[in-house]
Amino acid sequence: MDWTQVFATRIARMKASEIRELLKLLDQPDIISFAGGIPDPKLFPAAAFQDAFAGIFSGSSQNEALQYSVSEGYAPLRRWIAGEMGKLGIPCDIDNILITSGSQQGLDYLGKLFLSPGDTALVGWPTYLGALGAFNAYEPQYDRLQPGGNRSAADYAETAAAKGGAVKFAYMSVDFANPTGETIDRAGRDAVLALADEMNIAVIEDAAYQSLRYDGEAIPPILALEIAQKGSIEACRTIYCGSFSKTLAPGLRVGWVVAAKPVISQLVLMKQAADLHSSTINQMAIARVAETIFDDHVAKLRTVYRSRRDHMLAQLALHMPEGVTWTKPEGGMFIWITLPRGMDGADLLAKSLKTQRVAFVPGRAFHADSSGGNTIRLSFSLADEATIEAGIARLGALLR
């Protein structure tokens, strides 16, 4: 059977990334990999999860945990999240919250909510690869979001119309973004809001790394800034996507979306149609663990990851040749390296696998326009000090 004849047109946009294929080769013991962007499993609060699951089965809640549940999500978990949101300057109630299967699912649903084929999504160059992957299924065009830049709202709108649709939202990862590690400052957040207000579009605020700040002052989420301006979440156009994957554990697939009720109620219908609800038992376990240890555990994560970041930055200063620059993230898991112009990150990785055996992610895939060839992403979340020293020394040798 020739499947391509019956596949939807969107399938042309959903290809295996070359990088993902390349990264499959990295499971070899002599390779030092800074390619992954995943939490260190040795830091998982496994004992707390063990207690949580045991507690669910020892009490009267086991049948509830194994049964179908509402698409909105487990109410006690939504209550806990509402409390946390309040602390961030986002007063809301549980009807402003949808539980998703990771914040990745939030991005997929928001692409589905807003994008008809040909509509435009405003994203950074570079931006989170997984956001582009999620949105691609809905066949959008991309335009470059440059908050505080000199393009007018009318210019964005005309560009989108010329491509056969309308601008629907601006997407940004605000704190220690994947891949750059950079944080949008207060002025940048205000500028995005002002642009979105002028264009009457949504703002998707990806806050996956927000809790992992290692130094510097926290900047209020865009949604908090908008609520401060407009008085209530119901008047706001910003949609906040959160995740437990970087703080508690990704394997349970629990994240959330916070927004005005018309958005949440539409997403609830979407979730009902797409997978009914996220795992009941996992939502209950996450609620128990979050209520018990969240702040203490995140404090512990910050200490460990901060030290790894510091160590990688120090090693980069030691080993990078002239002409190579990098970001100094205040949190998260990533450092973004800009190589001399004309150098290509994918070529460099191919060469590295033959010679120095140090792995990273070439930066082009994070760019909706396929620019960024001379960039690479390093993650410091999984590596101990000795590995960082050895790996960055290898990278230095590779670049010399």
Place this chain on the structure above:
Amino acid sequence: MDWTQVFATRIARMKASEIRELLKLLDQPDIISFAGGIPDPKLFPAAAFQDAFAGIFSGSSQNEALQYSVSEGYAPLRRWIAGEMGKLGIPCDIDNILITSGSQQGLDYLGKLFLSPGDTALVGWPTYLGALGAFNAYEPQYDRLQPGGNRSAADYAETAAAKGGAVKFAYMSVDFANPTGETIDRAGRDAVLALADEMNIAVIEDAAYQSLRYDGEAIPPILALEIAQKGSIEACRTIYCGSFSKTLAPGLRVGWVVAAKPVISQLVLMKQAADLHSSTINQMAIARVAETIFDDHVAKLRTVYRSRRDHMLAQLALHMPEGVTWTKPEGGMFIWITLPRGMDGADLLAKSLKTQRVAFVPGRAFHADSSGGNTIRLSFSLADEATIEAGIARLGALLR
């Protein structure tokens, strides 16, 4: 903010169903409800799940359970499923299997895989409401699948072209379908395959209830019949969707799709973009429980549900007035009632909530063309004998 201005066109197809709103009123203690279609939580293998989760945390697998995992799904679970598929006449290997978050997610992904706006899905009148809900997000047209009927392949194709697309697949729930309880016989399965071969379209075989057969001979799945014809799953156009929700527990959200590798590899990319993977820990728990107790547990479920079905059929024979007919399912959870022509199931439910206080699902929502007003769905999965007696007596009084 006027959200409707920025929503995608598909959102017009994703409305709250009136029936779901009506059914929210049913949580009142004096109502006898046959409306739900969910497993009896008293029958969940809770002790086996308790052991499974405890085992995951007592061994060396806890960090794996809490970590990200591959989009394809947990390999030992896929191996167990491949073994079960083999017993059903579907020899396959683990690369023919994708783990999904319930079979509902399989339906969503298959809609996404095949349907561009205006394409046609062939479905039964009636069909599973949740399939229509999942497919609607991709803005299809529907045409009525009548295997063995007298419409030609050319007629289906011309009808679809006139609606602005092409026929992409035929969807059917094959055993004890939701909502009718009916089973497609061998001739019907052969006819669907022959039609699909002639049209060069996919067949989506929804097998959610397959294990719950209470009597009669099992009929091979459509995919098994096709493999017998064509020699290998790789030559087949049938895509089989399975679920643990009716056999082990729905709250963990674990189902699967079995198909030729070009389909599975495309669905894997889709899953990676949409939610990365289904819950790692839940896949591990399901694998442990399935390996330990699956056959024995399903045998126990069959005994209990068979008796409830028998009791409901007996009570219907006792209480239904002339002119009312119903199906005699060989398995599953549902009996489908046809009321005298001109009577309306939704009106009857509204009347029932005021008088007899017995609940059911009006049948119109299961019909893509909004026909079927004189039908209702009863579920026998949740009710004990006394409740069935009292409830069917009330239904009889309502209809008299």
